[in-house]
Amino acid sequence: MFDLFLQFVVNGLVNGTFYALSALGLTLIFGLMRLVNFAHGEFYMIGGLLGWVVTQKLSMDFFSGLVVVVAVMAAFGWLLDRYVIVRIRDKGPEPGILLTIGLAIFLTNTALMLVGTAPQKVLAPVPSTPLLLGPIIITEVRLFAIAVSIAAIVGARLLIQKTKLGKAMRATFQDATAASLVGINTASIYASTFALGSALAATSGMLLGSIYVAQASIGGLISLKAFVVVILGGMGNFAGAILGGLILGVAEALWGGYVQTGTVDMVGFALVILILFFRPYGLFSVRAERA
Amino acid sequence: MRMTVLALSVVASAAAMTAHAADTIRIGVIQPLTGSVAYNGAADVNGSKIAVKERNAKGGVLGKQVELVVEDGECQPSKTVNAAEKLIQQDKVPVISGAFCSSATIAAMSVAAKYKVPLLSGVSSKSDLTERGNEWFFRSAETDGLLARAFAKILVDQLHLKKIAYIGVNDDWGRGGMNEFSKQIEAMGGETAMKLYFDHGTTDFYTMLTRVRAAKPDGVFVAAETQDGSILVKQMKEVNLQSKVFGVGSWATADFVKLAGDAAQGIHAAVPYAYTIDRPENKKFVAAYKTEYGELPGKYSAAGYNALNIIMDAIERAGSADPDKIRQAMAKTDYHGPNGSFKFDAKHQAYGFDAVLVRLNDGKPEIVAQATVTDDK
Numbered sequence: 231m232f233d234l235f236l237q238f239v240v241n242g243l244v245n246g247t248f249y250a251l252s253a254l255g256l257t258l259i260f261g262l263m264r265l266v267n268f269a270h271g272e273f274y275m276i277g278g279l280l281g282w283v284v285t286q287k288l289s290m291d292f293f294s295g296l297v298v299v300v301a302v303m304a305a306f307g308w309l310l311d312r313y314v315i316v317r318i319r320d321k322g323p324e325p326g327i328l329l330t331i332g333l334a335i336f337l338t339n340t341a342l343m344l345v346g347t348a349p350q351k352v353l354a355p356v357p358s359t360p361l362l363l364g365p366i367i368i369t370e371v372r373l374f375a376i377a378v379s380i381a382a383i384v385g386a387r388l389l390i391q392k393t394k395l396g397k398a399m400r401a402t403f404q405d406a407t408a409a410s411l412v413g414i415n416t417a418s419i420y421a422s423t424f425a426l427g428s429a430l431a432a433t434s435g436m437l438l439g440s441i442y443v444a445q446a447s448i449g450g451l452i453s454l455k456a457f458v459v460v461i462l463g464g465m466g467n468f469a470g471a472i473l474g475g476l477i478l479g480v481a482e483a484l485w486g487g488y489v490q491t492g493t494v495d496m497v498g499f500a501l502v503i504l505i506l507f508f509r510p511y512g513l514f515s516v517r518a519e520r521a
Numbered sequence: 522m523r524m525t526v527l528a529l530s531v532v533a534s535a536a537a538m539t540a541h542a543a544d545t546i547r548i549g550v551i552q553p554l555t556g557s558v559a560y561n562g563a564a565d566v567n568g569s570k571i572a573v574k575e576r577n578a579k580g581g582v583l584g585k586q587v588e589l590v591v592e593d594g595e596c597q598p599s600k601t602v603n604a605a606e607k608l609i610q611q612d613k614v615p616v617i618s619g620a621f622c623s624s625a626t627i628a629a630m631s632v633a634a635k636y637k638v639p640l641l642s643g644v645s646s647k648s649d650l651t652e653r654g655n656e657w658f659f660r661s662a663e664t665d666g667l668l669a670r671a672f673a674k675i676l677v678d679q680l681h682l683k684k685i686a687y688i689g690v691n692d693d694w695g696r697g698g699m700n701e702f703s704k705q706i707e708a709m710g711g712e713t714a715m716k717l718y719f720d721h722g723t724t725d726f727y728t729m730l731t732r733v734r735a736a737k738p739d740g741v742f743v744a745a746e747t748q749d750g751s752i753l754v755k756q757m758k759e760v761n762l763q764s765k766v767f768g769v770g771s772w773a774t775a776d777f778v779k780l781a782g783d784a785a786q787g788i789h790a791a792v793p794y795a796y797t798i799d800r801p802e803n804k805k806f807v808a809a810y811k812t813e814y815g816e817l818p819g820k821y822s823a824a825g826y827n828a829l830n831i832i833m834d835a836i837e838r839a840g841s842a843d844p845d846k847i848r849q850a851m852a853k854t855d856y857h858g859p860n861g862s863f864k865f866d867a868k869h870q871a872y873g874f875d876a877v878l879v880r881l882n883d884g885k886p887e888i889v890a891q892a893t894v895t896d897d898k
Contacts, residue, residue, distance in 0.1 A: 388591070448722070451722050494719075
């Protein structure tokens with residue numbers, strides 16, 4: 231009985247790590263830019279499909295493929311910000327919401343047109359053979375994915391906290407005028423942030439595409455789950471997103487394990503409703519009001 | 522001079538357009554082209570296109586070319602109703618093929634009855650669709666009940682499946698299939714270990730499979746489509762589940778094997794169609810499909826192909842593209858397709874066609890047992 235419980239918790243933690251990774255780009259763009267990106271799931275989807283192209287069609291190995299995908303998506307995010315997002319900057323939240331929803335529809339249908347509806351596979355660098363750790367079963371590819379997820383999360387965190395670029399990002403979003411007065415090129419900072427968010431979404435898309443499948447119409451589902459995670463952790467809260475992801479993963483696994491499997495998707499949204507009632511700024515938010 | 526040429530060409534093209542509209546018979550198709558079963562919906566549309574192409578090459582129906590108007594129903598009742606309304610009101614189609622998911626088809630059935638336009642589903646298999654007394658609805662697909670009755674005995678006796686865990690997608694089709702199979706198998710002396718549901722588009726089945734593994738069943742019944750099903754069987758292997766797997770849905774297809782890889786080996790599927798069925802009509806269809814799309818047809822490609830042929834036969838017999846005449850002619854269907862012959866009973870449920878139990882071996886669906894879907898009496 232206890233073995234079963236352990237297995238459920240491990241399943242939940244694995245999934246939770248994936249949820250955290252796939253929500254990271256969303257919370258980053260929101261936290262720094264105050265832009266709610268409804269096209270987040272579509273960036274994830276493009277990452278997955280590009281991952282399929284580079285590993286299967288161009289037969290590159292996973293890591294060189296990942297470098298290519300990240301570079302392409304970062305460039306895509308950069309250009310998108312410089313030429314599209316810039317037009318709705320400082321115009322309040324509504325234009326941003328409309329723009330990104332429109333972008334989501336456009337990207338999904340473009341992907342459907344180019345690659346069609348067929349689900350595709352990203353070639354993983356490690357096999358998916360089961361590993362027995364005591365009573366618990368996990369596969370090598372999942373352990374690998376968790377390692378990459380942690381590396382990506384830590385990497386993004388260090389980039390924002392420790393580098394000059396990260397400092398400039400935080401300065402710009404605290405006060406854009408003051409930042410430009412001290413010589414920061416704010417336009418390029420905005421674009422870099424959006425590029426970073428896009429690259430993170432694409433990384434998770436490619437990584438999880440190697441475990442599940444990459445598919446043109448998957449974006450909506452990913453966005454939904456990512457929003458649950460971000461609301462749980464507090465919009466824009468980096469550590470909150472990670473904890474939010476883990477909580478969602480474990481809650482779903484336990485609900486599915488002991489209550490009912492058909493209603494797991496309800497768990498996340500029930501949590502969101504409770505959070506909005508009792509802690510409207512997220513579980514881990516310290517400030518009651520945002521600037 | 523230039524202006525005259527331009528004006529002439531405008532007039533000519535306008536004339537060509539009206540001539541075009543009068544010379545074609547439009548048939549509506551509603552399938553999911555986005556969402557988690559999009560891939561299967563697209564296969565149905567591909568099969569439908571082959572049927573129309575073949576017929577048009579032979580001169581069309583009633584001397585006119587046939588034109589398909591395809592709408593995306595997303596497998597959702599609300600979108601499917603919109604699609605049906607659009608096809609009937611705006612495109613003025615006299616007959617519709619669709620929809621895919623049983624829940625969506627139920628919604629479209631009421632629209633068909635409201636406007637008195639026949640609706641033929643080649644896919645939706647929930648048993649009670651033809652029990653609703655809707656005279657505008659026809660079904661050229663097997664029902665879960667018919668498939669379950671055809672194969673329950675074989676599953677229990679030949680595959681020695683006594684204790685069975687059921688996993689199905691959480692919609693009318695999945696729940697219907699699970700209920701029919703569990704009822705029939707229990708009647709044969711089988712035991713139900715558990716019934717678990719998942720939603721369309723689910724990617725992680727570990728929790729569910731952990732529960733199944735703990736129950737140690739002999740067999741696992743799965744009602745799922747290509748995407749969900751391929752991920753599910755892969756993860757079964759990952760969690761080291763040793764039970765025999767059998768199921769309904771789009772299993773015996775080349776794409777399922779491509780996605781599931783080694784995990785597809787040894788899986789049993791009860792399907793109305795497999796490209797390995799040995800009939801001359803099927804060989805012709807497989808060859809045509811392969812030339813057109815470069816891949817082998819699956820269950821849904823055949824479903825679309827059959828549905829459109831039945832519709833076009835009915836229009837031919839009706840002698841005009843009038844919805845009510847098509848309905849009357851369709852009730853008298855006697856069509857020979859790649860998987861046998863199709864006739865409709867009084868409730869407009871098709872019978873007479875094959876159902877096969879296949880086992881995937883090296884990616885090929887080998888036929889283990891064959892049965893004819895009989896009149897539901």
